[in-house]
Amino acid sequence: MAGNLKQALEKKLSEKEKAVFVKSFDSLGNIAVIEIPKELKKKEQLIGNTLLELNKNFKTVCKIAGPHKGKYRLQPLKIIAGEKNFIAEYKESGCRFVFDVRKTFFSPRLSNERLRISKLIKKNEIIGCFFAGVSPFPVVFSKNSEMKKAFAVELNPEAVKMMKKNVLINKCAEKITVIQGDVNKIARTKLKNSCDRIVMPMPHGGENFLKETLKALKKNGVIHFYQVLEKETAFEEAIARAKKECIKQKRKFVLLDKKIVRPFSATKVQVVIDFKAG
Ligand SMILES: C[S@@+](CC[C@H](N)C(=O)[O-])C[C@H]1O[C@@H](n2cnc3c(N)ncnc32)[C@H](O)[C@@H]1O
Structure with missing residues:
Protein backbone atom coordinates (compact mmCIF):
# COMPACT_ATOMS: atom_id res chain seq x y z
CA MET A 1 0.00 0.00 0.00
CA PHE A 86 -11.25 12.82 14.29
CA ILE A 87 -13.12 9.74 15.51
CA ALA A 88 -11.35 6.59 14.34
CA GLU A 89 -13.09 3.25 13.91
CA TYR A 90 -10.38 0.66 13.79
CA LYS A 91 -10.28 -3.17 13.75
CA GLU A 92 -7.49 -5.40 15.04
CA SER A 93 -7.30 -9.15 15.78
CA GLY A 94 -11.05 -9.60 15.81
CA CYS A 95 -11.66 -6.53 17.99
CA ARG A 96 -13.18 -3.09 17.28
CA PHE A 97 -11.99 0.20 18.69
CA VAL A 98 -13.48 3.69 18.58
CA PHE A 99 -11.43 6.65 19.75
CA ASP A 100 -10.67 10.32 19.16
CA VAL A 101 -7.23 10.54 17.57
CA ARG A 102 -6.63 14.02 19.03
CA LYS A 103 -7.54 13.23 22.61
CA THR A 104 -6.06 9.76 23.13
CA PHE A 105 -2.91 7.81 22.30
CA PHE A 106 -3.21 4.87 19.92
CA SER A 107 -0.61 2.99 17.92
CA PRO A 108 -1.48 0.27 15.40
CA ARG A 109 2.24 -0.55 15.33
CA LEU A 110 1.92 -2.55 18.55
CA SER A 111 -0.65 -5.00 17.12
CA ASN A 112 1.94 -7.80 16.81
CA GLU A 113 2.96 -7.28 20.42
CA ARG A 114 -0.64 -7.60 21.58
CA LEU A 115 -0.99 -10.93 19.78
CA ARG A 116 2.45 -12.15 20.89
CA ILE A 117 1.59 -11.57 24.54
CA SER A 118 -1.92 -13.05 24.08
CA LYS A 119 -0.21 -16.32 23.14
CA LEU A 120 1.98 -16.24 26.28
CA ILE A 121 -0.95 -15.71 28.66
CA LYS A 122 -1.84 -18.90 30.51
CA LYS A 123 -5.34 -20.01 31.46
CA ASN A 124 -6.84 -18.04 34.37
CA GLU A 125 -4.03 -15.49 34.62
CA ILE A 126 -4.78 -12.10 36.16
CA ILE A 127 -3.27 -9.41 33.95
CA GLY A 128 -2.29 -5.85 34.75
CA CYS A 129 -2.68 -3.74 31.61
CA PHE A 130 -0.92 -0.58 32.73
CA PHE A 131 -0.98 2.62 30.59
CA ALA A 132 -3.98 1.01 28.87
CA GLY A 133 -5.00 3.92 26.61
CA VAL A 134 -8.29 3.18 24.83
CA SER A 135 -7.95 -0.56 25.71
CA PRO A 136 -6.15 -2.29 22.80
CA PHE A 137 -4.07 -4.55 25.08
CA PRO A 138 -6.81 -5.77 27.46
CA VAL A 139 -9.43 -6.18 24.73
CA VAL A 140 -7.10 -8.11 22.38
CA PHE A 141 -6.03 -10.30 25.37
CA SER A 142 -9.64 -10.90 26.29
CA LYS A 143 -10.50 -12.11 22.77
CA ASN A 144 -7.28 -14.02 22.10
CA SER A 145 -6.26 -15.66 25.39
CA GLU A 146 -7.74 -17.62 28.28
CA MET A 147 -6.97 -14.94 30.87
CA LYS A 148 -9.28 -14.76 33.85
CA LYS A 149 -9.28 -11.00 34.24
CA ALA A 150 -7.45 -7.80 33.30
CA PHE A 151 -7.10 -4.59 35.30
CA ALA A 152 -6.75 -1.75 32.78
CA VAL A 153 -5.16 1.32 34.37
CA GLU A 154 -5.13 4.68 32.56
CA LEU A 155 -4.73 8.31 33.65
CA ASN A 156 -6.26 10.24 30.71
CA PRO A 157 -10.02 10.68 31.41
CA GLU A 158 -10.79 10.88 27.66
CA ALA A 159 -9.00 7.58 27.04
CA VAL A 160 -10.83 6.01 29.99
CA LYS A 161 -14.16 7.12 28.48
CA MET A 162 -13.25 5.51 25.14
CA MET A 163 -11.89 2.43 26.92
CA LYS A 164 -15.18 1.84 28.71
CA LYS A 165 -17.00 2.16 25.38
CA ASN A 166 -14.60 -0.25 23.64
CA VAL A 167 -14.91 -2.81 26.43
CA LEU A 168 -18.69 -2.77 25.91
CA ILE A 169 -18.49 -2.86 22.08
CA ASN A 170 -16.26 -5.93 22.32
CA LYS A 171 -18.44 -7.58 24.98
CA CYS A 172 -15.65 -8.10 27.49
CA ALA A 173 -16.93 -6.12 30.47
CA GLU A 174 -16.94 -9.27 32.63
CA LYS A 175 -13.22 -9.75 32.14
CA ILE A 176 -11.89 -6.19 32.14
CA THR A 177 -11.95 -3.81 35.09
CA VAL A 178 -11.22 -0.24 33.99
CA ILE A 179 -9.40 1.86 36.58
CA GLN A 180 -8.80 5.57 36.09
CA GLY A 181 -5.70 6.68 37.93
CA ASP A 182 -1.93 6.84 38.25
CA VAL A 183 -0.17 3.49 37.82
CA ASN A 184 2.27 4.36 40.60
CA LYS A 185 -0.58 4.78 43.06
CA ILE A 186 -2.91 2.02 41.87
CA ALA A 187 -0.11 -0.58 41.71
CA ARG A 188 0.87 -0.24 45.35
CA THR A 189 -2.69 0.06 46.69
CA LYS A 190 -5.69 -1.50 44.87
CA LEU A 191 -3.59 -3.92 42.84
CA LYS A 192 -0.92 -4.81 45.42
CA ASN A 193 0.36 -8.37 44.85
CA SER A 194 -2.54 -9.20 42.53
CA CYS A 195 -1.20 -9.77 38.99
CA ASP A 196 0.37 -12.83 37.36
CA ARG A 197 1.52 -10.71 34.42
CA ILE A 198 1.82 -6.97 33.80
CA VAL A 199 2.22 -5.15 30.48
CA MET A 200 3.96 -1.75 30.61
CA PRO A 201 3.58 -0.12 27.15
CA MET A 202 5.04 3.21 28.25
CA PRO A 203 8.33 3.32 26.34
CA HIS A 204 9.20 6.89 27.39
CA GLY A 205 9.55 7.06 31.15
CA GLY A 206 8.18 3.57 31.94
CA GLU A 207 11.28 3.03 34.10
CA ASN A 208 9.83 5.51 36.62
CA PHE A 209 6.96 3.10 37.24
CA LEU A 210 8.96 -0.13 37.72
CA LYS A 211 9.30 0.22 41.48
CA GLU A 212 5.55 0.37 42.13
CA THR A 213 4.61 -1.98 39.29
CA LEU A 214 6.69 -4.72 40.94
CA LYS A 215 4.51 -4.32 44.03
CA ALA A 216 1.44 -5.33 42.00
CA LEU A 217 3.19 -8.43 40.65
CA LYS A 218 2.81 -11.79 42.40
CA LYS A 219 5.90 -13.87 43.17
CA ASN A 220 7.23 -15.38 39.91
CA GLY A 221 4.98 -13.09 37.88
CA VAL A 222 6.03 -11.74 34.47
CA ILE A 223 6.49 -8.14 33.29
CA HIS A 224 6.61 -6.96 29.66
CA PHE A 225 8.70 -3.79 29.87
CA TYR A 226 8.89 -1.40 26.87
CA GLN A 227 11.59 1.23 26.35
CA VAL A 228 12.82 3.56 23.62
CA LEU A 229 16.62 3.64 23.86
CA GLU A 230 19.81 4.12 21.85
CA LYS A 231 20.17 1.23 19.37
CA GLU A 232 23.60 0.01 20.46
CA THR A 233 22.81 -0.35 24.14
CA ALA A 234 19.02 -0.70 24.20
CA PHE A 235 18.77 -4.24 25.58
CA GLU A 236 21.62 -3.75 28.04
CA GLU A 237 20.03 -0.59 29.39
CA ALA A 238 16.47 -1.96 29.63
CA ILE A 239 17.69 -5.12 31.36
CA ALA A 240 19.87 -3.11 33.76
CA ARG A 241 16.93 -0.91 34.79
CA ALA A 242 14.62 -3.85 35.44
CA LYS A 243 17.28 -5.91 37.21
CA LYS A 244 18.29 -3.02 39.46
CA GLU A 245 14.72 -2.58 40.67
CA CYS A 246 14.26 -6.32 41.28
CA ILE A 247 17.46 -6.46 43.31
CA LYS A 248 16.38 -3.43 45.38
CA GLN A 249 13.17 -5.25 46.24
CA LYS A 250 15.06 -8.51 46.92
CA ARG A 251 13.36 -10.26 44.02
CA LYS A 252 15.16 -12.57 41.62
CA PHE A 253 15.36 -11.17 38.05
CA VAL A 254 15.05 -13.77 35.26
CA LEU A 255 15.16 -12.57 31.65
CA LEU A 256 12.67 -14.55 29.54
CA ASP A 257 12.90 -12.77 26.18
CA LYS A 258 14.04 -9.58 24.49
CA LYS A 259 12.90 -8.14 21.16
CA ILE A 260 13.16 -5.06 19.00
CA VAL A 261 9.56 -3.87 18.57
CA ARG A 262 10.23 -1.22 15.90
CA PRO A 263 12.74 1.37 14.82
CA PHE A 264 12.04 4.73 16.49
CA SER A 265 14.52 7.17 14.93
CA ALA A 266 17.89 7.11 13.19
CA THR A 267 19.64 6.23 16.45
CA LYS A 268 16.90 4.81 18.68
CA VAL A 269 14.74 1.68 18.78
CA GLN A 270 11.75 0.58 20.78
CA VAL A 271 12.50 -2.66 22.61
CA VAL A 272 10.59 -4.96 24.92
CA ILE A 273 12.05 -7.25 27.57
CA ASP A 274 9.98 -9.99 29.19
CA PHE A 275 11.20 -10.84 32.69
CA LYS A 276 10.13 -12.89 35.67
CA ALA A 277 10.46 -11.48 39.18
CA GLY A 278 10.86 -14.19 41.86
C1 LIG B 1 2.32 5.12 25.06
S1 LIG B 1 0.64 5.26 25.56
C2 LIG B 1 0.07 3.55 25.44
C3 LIG B 1 -1.42 3.43 25.26
C4 LIG B 1 -1.97 2.05 24.89
N1 LIG B 1 -1.46 1.01 25.77
C5 LIG B 1 -1.71 1.71 23.44
O1 LIG B 1 -0.82 0.90 23.17
O2 LIG B 1 -2.40 2.25 22.58
C6 LIG B 1 0.80 5.52 27.27
C7 LIG B 1 -0.53 5.74 27.99
O3 LIG B 1 -0.27 5.88 29.38
C8 LIG B 1 -1.11 6.88 29.93
N2 LIG B 1 -0.45 7.36 31.17
C9 LIG B 1 0.52 8.29 31.29
N3 LIG B 1 0.93 8.41 32.56
C10 LIG B 1 0.18 7.54 33.29
C11 LIG B 1 0.12 7.20 34.67
N4 LIG B 1 0.90 7.79 35.55
N5 LIG B 1 -0.76 6.27 35.06
C12 LIG B 1 -1.59 5.67 34.15
N6 LIG B 1 -1.57 5.93 32.82
C13 LIG B 1 -0.71 6.86 32.40
C14 LIG B 1 -1.23 7.91 28.82
O4 LIG B 1 -2.36 8.71 28.99
C15 LIG B 1 -1.28 7.00 27.58
O5 LIG B 1 -2.59 6.67 27.25
Missing part, protein backbone atom coordinates in the same frame (compact mmCIF):
# COMPACT_ATOMS: atom_id res chain seq x y z
CA ALA A 2 2.81 2.41 0.90
CA GLY A 3 4.47 1.38 -2.39
CA ASN A 4 1.23 2.12 -4.26
CA LEU A 5 1.16 5.63 -2.81
CA LYS A 6 4.69 6.25 -3.97
CA GLN A 7 3.77 4.95 -7.43
CA ALA A 8 0.60 7.06 -7.60
CA LEU A 9 2.62 10.17 -6.76
CA GLU A 10 5.41 9.35 -9.19
CA LYS A 11 4.31 11.91 -11.78
CA LYS A 12 2.88 14.42 -9.31
CA LEU A 13 6.08 15.12 -7.37
CA SER A 14 9.40 16.52 -8.54
CA GLU A 15 12.61 14.53 -8.07
CA LYS A 16 13.51 16.79 -5.15
CA GLU A 17 10.12 16.24 -3.53
CA LYS A 18 10.29 12.49 -4.08
CA ALA A 19 13.63 12.41 -2.29
CA VAL A 20 12.10 13.73 0.97
CA PHE A 21 8.73 11.96 0.72
CA VAL A 22 8.02 9.49 3.56
CA LYS A 23 5.93 6.75 2.02
CA SER A 24 4.74 4.97 5.18
CA PHE A 25 1.56 5.95 7.04
CA ASP A 26 -0.57 4.58 9.87
CA SER A 27 -3.94 3.12 9.09
CA LEU A 28 -6.55 3.70 11.81
CA GLY A 29 -9.50 2.25 9.89
CA ASN A 30 -11.30 5.27 8.43
CA ILE A 31 -8.42 7.64 9.26
CA ALA A 32 -4.91 7.62 7.78
CA VAL A 33 -2.09 9.38 9.60
CA ILE A 34 0.90 10.42 7.52
CA GLU A 35 4.12 12.37 8.01
CA ILE A 36 4.56 15.23 5.52
CA PRO A 37 8.04 16.79 5.47
CA LYS A 38 7.96 20.60 5.48
CA GLU A 39 9.37 20.68 1.92
CA LEU A 40 6.10 19.04 0.77
CA LYS A 41 3.71 21.38 2.58
CA LYS A 42 2.30 22.75 -0.69
CA LYS A 43 1.60 19.21 -1.87
CA GLU A 44 -0.04 17.94 1.32
CA GLN A 45 -3.60 18.17 0.00
CA LEU A 46 -2.59 16.38 -3.18
CA ILE A 47 -0.91 13.62 -1.16
CA GLY A 48 -3.97 13.32 1.10
CA ASN A 49 -6.40 13.11 -1.82
CA THR A 50 -4.23 10.53 -3.57
CA LEU A 51 -4.31 8.38 -0.44
CA LEU A 52 -8.12 8.68 -0.27
CA GLU A 53 -8.39 7.57 -3.89
CA LEU A 54 -6.08 4.59 -3.32
CA ASN A 55 -7.80 3.24 -0.22
CA LYS A 56 -11.56 3.51 -0.13
CA ASN A 57 -11.62 2.66 3.62
CA PHE A 58 -9.98 5.98 4.37
CA LYS A 59 -12.40 8.87 4.74
CA THR A 60 -9.97 11.30 6.37
CA VAL A 61 -6.24 11.89 6.05
CA CYS A 62 -4.37 13.63 8.89
CA LYS A 63 -0.82 14.85 8.88
CA ILE A 64 1.39 14.64 11.95
CA ALA A 65 1.76 18.20 13.22
CA GLY A 66 4.29 17.49 15.98
CA PRO A 67 5.70 14.73 18.20
CA HIS A 68 3.70 12.92 20.91
CA LYS A 69 3.74 15.10 23.98
CA GLY A 70 2.60 15.54 27.57
CA LYS A 71 1.74 12.90 30.11
CA TYR A 72 -1.12 11.58 27.95
CA ARG A 73 1.29 11.15 24.98
CA LEU A 74 -1.03 12.98 22.55
CA GLN A 75 0.00 13.63 18.97
CA PRO A 76 -0.94 16.96 17.32
CA LEU A 77 -2.73 16.17 14.03
CA LYS A 78 -4.14 18.26 11.20
CA ILE A 79 -6.68 17.11 8.62
CA ILE A 80 -5.31 17.53 5.08
CA ALA A 81 -7.99 15.70 3.06
CA GLY A 82 -11.45 14.16 3.33
CA GLU A 83 -14.08 14.41 6.05
CA LYS A 84 -13.61 16.72 9.03
CA ASN A 85 -13.67 13.92 11.58
Whole structure:
Protein backbone atom coordinates (compact mmCIF):
# COMPACT_ATOMS: atom_id res chain seq x y z
CA MET A 1 0.00 0.00 0.00
CA ALA A 2 2.81 2.41 0.90
CA GLY A 3 4.47 1.38 -2.39
CA ASN A 4 1.23 2.12 -4.26
CA LEU A 5 1.16 5.63 -2.81
CA LYS A 6 4.69 6.25 -3.97
CA GLN A 7 3.77 4.95 -7.43
CA ALA A 8 0.60 7.06 -7.60
CA LEU A 9 2.62 10.17 -6.76
CA GLU A 10 5.41 9.35 -9.19
CA LYS A 11 4.31 11.91 -11.78
CA LYS A 12 2.88 14.42 -9.31
CA LEU A 13 6.08 15.12 -7.37
CA SER A 14 9.40 16.52 -8.54
CA GLU A 15 12.61 14.53 -8.07
CA LYS A 16 13.51 16.79 -5.15
CA GLU A 17 10.12 16.24 -3.53
CA LYS A 18 10.29 12.49 -4.08
CA ALA A 19 13.63 12.41 -2.29
CA VAL A 20 12.10 13.73 0.97
CA PHE A 21 8.73 11.96 0.72
CA VAL A 22 8.02 9.49 3.56
CA LYS A 23 5.93 6.75 2.02
CA SER A 24 4.74 4.97 5.18
CA PHE A 25 1.56 5.95 7.04
CA ASP A 26 -0.57 4.58 9.87
CA SER A 27 -3.94 3.12 9.09
CA LEU A 28 -6.55 3.70 11.81
CA GLY A 29 -9.50 2.25 9.89
CA ASN A 30 -11.30 5.27 8.43
CA ILE A 31 -8.42 7.64 9.26
CA ALA A 32 -4.91 7.62 7.78
CA VAL A 33 -2.09 9.38 9.60
CA ILE A 34 0.90 10.42 7.52
CA GLU A 35 4.12 12.37 8.01
CA ILE A 36 4.56 15.23 5.52
CA PRO A 37 8.04 16.79 5.47
CA LYS A 38 7.96 20.60 5.48
CA GLU A 39 9.37 20.68 1.92
CA LEU A 40 6.10 19.04 0.77
CA LYS A 41 3.71 21.38 2.58
CA LYS A 42 2.30 22.75 -0.69
CA LYS A 43 1.60 19.21 -1.87
CA GLU A 44 -0.04 17.94 1.32
CA GLN A 45 -3.60 18.17 0.00
CA LEU A 46 -2.59 16.38 -3.18
CA ILE A 47 -0.91 13.62 -1.16
CA GLY A 48 -3.97 13.32 1.10
CA ASN A 49 -6.40 13.11 -1.82
CA THR A 50 -4.23 10.53 -3.57
CA LEU A 51 -4.31 8.38 -0.44
CA LEU A 52 -8.12 8.68 -0.27
CA GLU A 53 -8.39 7.57 -3.89
CA LEU A 54 -6.08 4.59 -3.32
CA ASN A 55 -7.80 3.24 -0.22
CA LYS A 56 -11.56 3.51 -0.13
CA ASN A 57 -11.62 2.66 3.62
CA PHE A 58 -9.98 5.98 4.37
CA LYS A 59 -12.40 8.87 4.74
CA THR A 60 -9.97 11.30 6.37
CA VAL A 61 -6.24 11.89 6.05
CA CYS A 62 -4.37 13.63 8.89
CA LYS A 63 -0.82 14.85 8.88
CA ILE A 64 1.39 14.64 11.95
CA ALA A 65 1.76 18.20 13.22
CA GLY A 66 4.29 17.49 15.98
CA PRO A 67 5.70 14.73 18.20
CA HIS A 68 3.70 12.92 20.91
CA LYS A 69 3.74 15.10 23.98
CA GLY A 70 2.60 15.54 27.57
CA LYS A 71 1.74 12.90 30.11
CA TYR A 72 -1.12 11.58 27.95
CA ARG A 73 1.29 11.15 24.98
CA LEU A 74 -1.03 12.98 22.55
CA GLN A 75 0.00 13.63 18.97
CA PRO A 76 -0.94 16.96 17.32
CA LEU A 77 -2.73 16.17 14.03
CA LYS A 78 -4.14 18.26 11.20
CA ILE A 79 -6.68 17.11 8.62
CA ILE A 80 -5.31 17.53 5.08
CA ALA A 81 -7.99 15.70 3.06
CA GLY A 82 -11.45 14.16 3.33
CA GLU A 83 -14.08 14.41 6.05
CA LYS A 84 -13.61 16.72 9.03
CA ASN A 85 -13.67 13.92 11.58
CA PHE A 86 -11.25 12.82 14.29
CA ILE A 87 -13.12 9.74 15.51
CA ALA A 88 -11.35 6.59 14.34
CA GLU A 89 -13.09 3.25 13.91
CA TYR A 90 -10.38 0.66 13.79
CA LYS A 91 -10.28 -3.17 13.75
CA GLU A 92 -7.49 -5.40 15.04
CA SER A 93 -7.30 -9.15 15.78
CA GLY A 94 -11.05 -9.60 15.81
CA CYS A 95 -11.66 -6.53 17.99
CA ARG A 96 -13.18 -3.09 17.28
CA PHE A 97 -11.99 0.20 18.69
CA VAL A 98 -13.48 3.69 18.58
CA PHE A 99 -11.43 6.65 19.75
CA ASP A 100 -10.67 10.32 19.16
CA VAL A 101 -7.23 10.54 17.57
CA ARG A 102 -6.63 14.02 19.03
CA LYS A 103 -7.54 13.23 22.61
CA THR A 104 -6.06 9.76 23.13
CA PHE A 105 -2.91 7.81 22.30
CA PHE A 106 -3.21 4.87 19.92
CA SER A 107 -0.61 2.99 17.92
CA PRO A 108 -1.48 0.27 15.40
CA ARG A 109 2.24 -0.55 15.33
CA LEU A 110 1.92 -2.55 18.55
CA SER A 111 -0.65 -5.00 17.12
CA ASN A 112 1.94 -7.80 16.81
CA GLU A 113 2.96 -7.28 20.42
CA ARG A 114 -0.64 -7.60 21.58
CA LEU A 115 -0.99 -10.93 19.78
CA ARG A 116 2.45 -12.15 20.89
CA ILE A 117 1.59 -11.57 24.54
CA SER A 118 -1.92 -13.05 24.08
CA LYS A 119 -0.21 -16.32 23.14
CA LEU A 120 1.98 -16.24 26.28
CA ILE A 121 -0.95 -15.71 28.66
CA LYS A 122 -1.84 -18.90 30.51
CA LYS A 123 -5.34 -20.01 31.46
CA ASN A 124 -6.84 -18.04 34.37
CA GLU A 125 -4.03 -15.49 34.62
CA ILE A 126 -4.78 -12.10 36.16
CA ILE A 127 -3.27 -9.41 33.95
CA GLY A 128 -2.29 -5.85 34.75
CA CYS A 129 -2.68 -3.74 31.61
CA PHE A 130 -0.92 -0.58 32.73
CA PHE A 131 -0.98 2.62 30.59
CA ALA A 132 -3.98 1.01 28.87
CA GLY A 133 -5.00 3.92 26.61
CA VAL A 134 -8.29 3.18 24.83
CA SER A 135 -7.95 -0.56 25.71
CA PRO A 136 -6.15 -2.29 22.80
CA PHE A 137 -4.07 -4.55 25.08
CA PRO A 138 -6.81 -5.77 27.46
CA VAL A 139 -9.43 -6.18 24.73
CA VAL A 140 -7.10 -8.11 22.38
CA PHE A 141 -6.03 -10.30 25.37
CA SER A 142 -9.64 -10.90 26.29
CA LYS A 143 -10.50 -12.11 22.77
CA ASN A 144 -7.28 -14.02 22.10
CA SER A 145 -6.26 -15.66 25.39
CA GLU A 146 -7.74 -17.62 28.28
CA MET A 147 -6.97 -14.94 30.87
CA LYS A 148 -9.28 -14.76 33.85
CA LYS A 149 -9.28 -11.00 34.24
CA ALA A 150 -7.45 -7.80 33.30
CA PHE A 151 -7.10 -4.59 35.30
CA ALA A 152 -6.75 -1.75 32.78
CA VAL A 153 -5.16 1.32 34.37
CA GLU A 154 -5.13 4.68 32.56
CA LEU A 155 -4.73 8.31 33.65
CA ASN A 156 -6.26 10.24 30.71
CA PRO A 157 -10.02 10.68 31.41
CA GLU A 158 -10.79 10.88 27.66
CA ALA A 159 -9.00 7.58 27.04
CA VAL A 160 -10.83 6.01 29.99
CA LYS A 161 -14.16 7.12 28.48
CA MET A 162 -13.25 5.51 25.14
CA MET A 163 -11.89 2.43 26.92
CA LYS A 164 -15.18 1.84 28.71
CA LYS A 165 -17.00 2.16 25.38
CA ASN A 166 -14.60 -0.25 23.64
CA VAL A 167 -14.91 -2.81 26.43
CA LEU A 168 -18.69 -2.77 25.91
CA ILE A 169 -18.49 -2.86 22.08
CA ASN A 170 -16.26 -5.93 22.32
CA LYS A 171 -18.44 -7.58 24.98
CA CYS A 172 -15.65 -8.10 27.49
CA ALA A 173 -16.93 -6.12 30.47
CA GLU A 174 -16.94 -9.27 32.63
CA LYS A 175 -13.22 -9.75 32.14
CA ILE A 176 -11.89 -6.19 32.14
CA THR A 177 -11.95 -3.81 35.09
CA VAL A 178 -11.22 -0.24 33.99
CA ILE A 179 -9.40 1.86 36.58
CA GLN A 180 -8.80 5.57 36.09
CA GLY A 181 -5.70 6.68 37.93
CA ASP A 182 -1.93 6.84 38.25
CA VAL A 183 -0.17 3.49 37.82
CA ASN A 184 2.27 4.36 40.60
CA LYS A 185 -0.58 4.78 43.06
CA ILE A 186 -2.91 2.02 41.87
CA ALA A 187 -0.11 -0.58 41.71
CA ARG A 188 0.87 -0.24 45.35
CA THR A 189 -2.69 0.06 46.69
CA LYS A 190 -5.69 -1.50 44.87
CA LEU A 191 -3.59 -3.92 42.84
CA LYS A 192 -0.92 -4.81 45.42
CA ASN A 193 0.36 -8.37 44.85
CA SER A 194 -2.54 -9.20 42.53
CA CYS A 195 -1.20 -9.77 38.99
CA ASP A 196 0.37 -12.83 37.36
CA ARG A 197 1.52 -10.71 34.42
CA ILE A 198 1.82 -6.97 33.80
CA VAL A 199 2.22 -5.15 30.48
CA MET A 200 3.96 -1.75 30.61
CA PRO A 201 3.58 -0.12 27.15
CA MET A 202 5.04 3.21 28.25
CA PRO A 203 8.33 3.32 26.34
CA HIS A 204 9.20 6.89 27.39
CA GLY A 205 9.55 7.06 31.15
CA GLY A 206 8.18 3.57 31.94
CA GLU A 207 11.28 3.03 34.10
CA ASN A 208 9.83 5.51 36.62
CA PHE A 209 6.96 3.10 37.24
CA LEU A 210 8.96 -0.13 37.72
CA LYS A 211 9.30 0.22 41.48
CA GLU A 212 5.55 0.37 42.13
CA THR A 213 4.61 -1.98 39.29
CA LEU A 214 6.69 -4.72 40.94
CA LYS A 215 4.51 -4.32 44.03
CA ALA A 216 1.44 -5.33 42.00
CA LEU A 217 3.19 -8.43 40.65
CA LYS A 218 2.81 -11.79 42.40
CA LYS A 219 5.90 -13.87 43.17
CA ASN A 220 7.23 -15.38 39.91
CA GLY A 221 4.98 -13.09 37.88
CA VAL A 222 6.03 -11.74 34.47
CA ILE A 223 6.49 -8.14 33.29
CA HIS A 224 6.61 -6.96 29.66
CA PHE A 225 8.70 -3.79 29.87
CA TYR A 226 8.89 -1.40 26.87
CA GLN A 227 11.59 1.23 26.35
CA VAL A 228 12.82 3.56 23.62
CA LEU A 229 16.62 3.64 23.86
CA GLU A 230 19.81 4.12 21.85
CA LYS A 231 20.17 1.23 19.37
CA GLU A 232 23.60 0.01 20.46
CA THR A 233 22.81 -0.35 24.14
CA ALA A 234 19.02 -0.70 24.20
CA PHE A 235 18.77 -4.24 25.58
CA GLU A 236 21.62 -3.75 28.04
CA GLU A 237 20.03 -0.59 29.39
CA ALA A 238 16.47 -1.96 29.63
CA ILE A 239 17.69 -5.12 31.36
CA ALA A 240 19.87 -3.11 33.76
CA ARG A 241 16.93 -0.91 34.79
CA ALA A 242 14.62 -3.85 35.44
CA LYS A 243 17.28 -5.91 37.21
CA LYS A 244 18.29 -3.02 39.46
CA GLU A 245 14.72 -2.58 40.67
CA CYS A 246 14.26 -6.32 41.28
CA ILE A 247 17.46 -6.46 43.31
CA LYS A 248 16.38 -3.43 45.38
CA GLN A 249 13.17 -5.25 46.24
CA LYS A 250 15.06 -8.51 46.92
CA ARG A 251 13.36 -10.26 44.02
CA LYS A 252 15.16 -12.57 41.62
CA PHE A 253 15.36 -11.17 38.05
CA VAL A 254 15.05 -13.77 35.26
CA LEU A 255 15.16 -12.57 31.65
CA LEU A 256 12.67 -14.55 29.54
CA ASP A 257 12.90 -12.77 26.18
CA LYS A 258 14.04 -9.58 24.49
CA LYS A 259 12.90 -8.14 21.16
CA ILE A 260 13.16 -5.06 19.00
CA VAL A 261 9.56 -3.87 18.57
CA ARG A 262 10.23 -1.22 15.90
CA PRO A 263 12.74 1.37 14.82
CA PHE A 264 12.04 4.73 16.49
CA SER A 265 14.52 7.17 14.93
CA ALA A 266 17.89 7.11 13.19
CA THR A 267 19.64 6.23 16.45
CA LYS A 268 16.90 4.81 18.68
CA VAL A 269 14.74 1.68 18.78
CA GLN A 270 11.75 0.58 20.78
CA VAL A 271 12.50 -2.66 22.61
CA VAL A 272 10.59 -4.96 24.92
CA ILE A 273 12.05 -7.25 27.57
CA ASP A 274 9.98 -9.99 29.19
CA PHE A 275 11.20 -10.84 32.69
CA LYS A 276 10.13 -12.89 35.67
CA ALA A 277 10.46 -11.48 39.18
CA GLY A 278 10.86 -14.19 41.86
C1 LIG B 1 2.32 5.12 25.06
S1 LIG B 1 0.64 5.26 25.56
C2 LIG B 1 0.07 3.55 25.44
C3 LIG B 1 -1.42 3.43 25.26
C4 LIG B 1 -1.97 2.05 24.89
N1 LIG B 1 -1.46 1.01 25.77
C5 LIG B 1 -1.71 1.71 23.44
O1 LIG B 1 -0.82 0.90 23.17
O2 LIG B 1 -2.40 2.25 22.58
C6 LIG B 1 0.80 5.52 27.27
C7 LIG B 1 -0.53 5.74 27.99
O3 LIG B 1 -0.27 5.88 29.38
C8 LIG B 1 -1.11 6.88 29.93
N2 LIG B 1 -0.45 7.36 31.17
C9 LIG B 1 0.52 8.29 31.29
N3 LIG B 1 0.93 8.41 32.56
C10 LIG B 1 0.18 7.54 33.29
C11 LIG B 1 0.12 7.20 34.67
N4 LIG B 1 0.90 7.79 35.55
N5 LIG B 1 -0.76 6.27 35.06
C12 LIG B 1 -1.59 5.67 34.15
N6 LIG B 1 -1.57 5.93 32.82
C13 LIG B 1 -0.71 6.86 32.40
C14 LIG B 1 -1.23 7.91 28.82
O4 LIG B 1 -2.36 8.71 28.99
C15 LIG B 1 -1.28 7.00 27.58
O5 LIG B 1 -2.59 6.67 27.25
